[in-house]
Amino acid sequence: MSLFHEDRLLIDGELVAAGRSFETVDPSTGKVLGTASDAEAGHVEAAVAAARRAFDTTDWMRDRELRLRCLRQFYDALHEHREELRELTIAEVGAPRQLTHGPQLDEPIEMVKYYASLLERYEFREELPELESRGLTHRRWVEKEASGVVAAILPYNFPNQLAIAKLAPALAAGCTVVLKGAPDTPWTTLALGRIIAEETDIPAGVVNILTSAGPETGQLLTTHPGIDMITFTGSTPVGKAIMAAASASLKRVFLELGGKSAMIVLDDADFATAAMFTAFTICSHSGQGCALTSRLLVPRDKHDEIVGLVAAMLGKVRYGDPADPKTNMGPLISEKQRAKVHGMVERAVAAGARLVTGGRPAEREGFFYEPTLLAGVDPDSEIAQEEVFGPVLAVIAYDDDDDAVRIANGTAYGLSGGVMGADEERATAVARRIRSGTFSINGGNYFAADAPFGGFKESGIGREMGVAGLEEFLELKTFAVPVG
Template identity: 70%
Template structure:
């Protein structure tokens, strides 16, 4: 990774001691209180972000309300396309600066910034700018005769209003742009709050909007805050029409309850405990591929992904063989400096998160799971070694709770029906996968799993045009794709008498 003395952030600042600004009503401002951003790979200070309070939040919401109610943002489709095109260009023009900040603050590997940590999220903006060019915001329903009079009916889609968007720390660019781009395309105004663990990269997006786009003042407001009252204000304020949140299921439940007071539209992207089912018809070369896929998947971004397959279900007769293969692959994982091109896995985000992961592993072993490999903390930085727990009880804590670390739980099963029961034995329903030689059989198994996304033999569904979201306690609603756009639209029906 480049020296912190020479790496540049958006606006030309050194990454050592970076200071970013809130974006409120078109102004870049700071606060007396700050959040210290820590590099999870070195435990050093990256920089400082303003720590917004309720007062700044209320000003931001008022600005978003005013921009929605008094400007033509919500109705001027061509202008919105123009601004989204500008934002896409600004992101591409500043991608290297954003890359270094993402690596340093998020602990994302350089490899991942060329995919889902940065490059892919930028294309979400391109997707929604193009979708807006062709999406039918009006649909004619034809005429109907009622009591001798002809009536013409049509349906129009219009912006849902002011959006409160709250994101998590693990993929801050993806999460912010998957909310911001479709909301803006729909004509909504937005108050976006990033995670206090990764505030700088989210604020950098706001600075790009302020400096390089014609998006009017108040249309986008970007906050960073460590104050829980800020989130409460965003989710209960009467001037907010829509709440979109990505984070834990525990917090999602609280947001849903809080938003009910004003009957806001709420959509939530929450936790997961996804299962990868390995069918018994795989040939040995495919078995080896499945083991490698499972190992490298669980270590992607150190396991800090809600849709990762954190349980692997294998035929009981092949359990020990699979454990050997997966363990060998986990021991091949390179971890360390995320800025190094050869590093596959970076650190966990905080020491607090590492302690949580380690506690779950230690309790799993105490409960009877076999620690095949891993289970160690490595410092400096918040690293945790790639970990395999075998012989896991499907009802145990480690098989039920979201770990958010590089920990894979291996569970034996007896037949397809048993595997489906185990996979569905979860409060979550975000994702999953199956690997099998007979594709029709694999698809049939996949159709029985209660999840919002599903991968057959390693198929990749995570692209801007494909809806993403979950069943059960993994959330409500969808992000990305046309479905993600329509989350920010209201449907209005018109009827007019036809003069003879």
């Protein structure tokens, strides 16, 4: 297979092959695609030193016009390589082709354009009223300046989206970046490094991109004295470890972590529409999305009716070759992840949940798992409390709106969720009671470049995307000068 890809690291403007490598695998077949450079401690040191030098000794932070030009070049280059990146994302990530026309590729590319446009008009200075103090008048203002050197650490599930959601606002803010890709999807991330190195004027050291087979490089980045800020997307346990590691030097930390989001179907909802929406949502990228609604909350007296509708819809989900435009669901990322998902399903059934459909690895090559529906789920059980990251939907019965809100809020997470009901005012009132950072009412789509994304509770700290996403990478500095 000939794919547009890059297996070298980007350090200080140069594409560098490490002395060792690791394999990257096509999850739809289980076959090896090739190898990627496996960064060691020395590569981390070199990347951080380059980013530190670029921030401390060049005009990158202060030259808005240069940053604008570079972001526009990056956008144009991503457009130029869009179809090559699409095939790479399908092959290495296992993302269905239809999903690459949305959040797996096309929408992230447009995010670069959004941040270029925002940078063009954003006010980095705010005037405060004059202050009379100690017999003098003082002129005061606040400037917003780049946070410094950023360590950006990615998971495997949406590598283009997550890399660009960190890179674009960080660069717009004037930061320099050391970006670490996930070991399961190294080529997808390293390809961005090749584009930056060969097709933009982004100065050497401003962006550095690393990949490695193990966690050691990420651990070094989180404690490195040359790093000012960490932005991490991934699991809550790892996020907690990063926050603890960063606390020793009080680094700024942005964390976008796990979720156990609930879709609440009210008793006046169109049950067929709700069933279709939730069935296809949980199968989006095989359930490998932190904001996907993996709990379905239904009126107790309608439980069996809605379960039947959802089961019928899951039967219509086409899973298989992600390169096929008609495929709705591709594979899980690895055999390890599939084993984790299957273990959680088996434990759920043993704990009393009823397996309606699915519940086993698909009988085909690759790391596919059947779309799975569990009914009669205890809201306090593992399957209702812990992130599965697989195509597994847990149906939970509730008694009234108050009970639904209690169950929806009854996890450690607070990333997203949804509600469906014919009475929009009632549905919105329920939505406002859910402790989460994003929420969909009757299928509304909140996910876009200009909309802040992030969570409450153990789903994270801070917001990605939108103006808030830019301001995560800015520090405030207040000035004052006497004028008379």
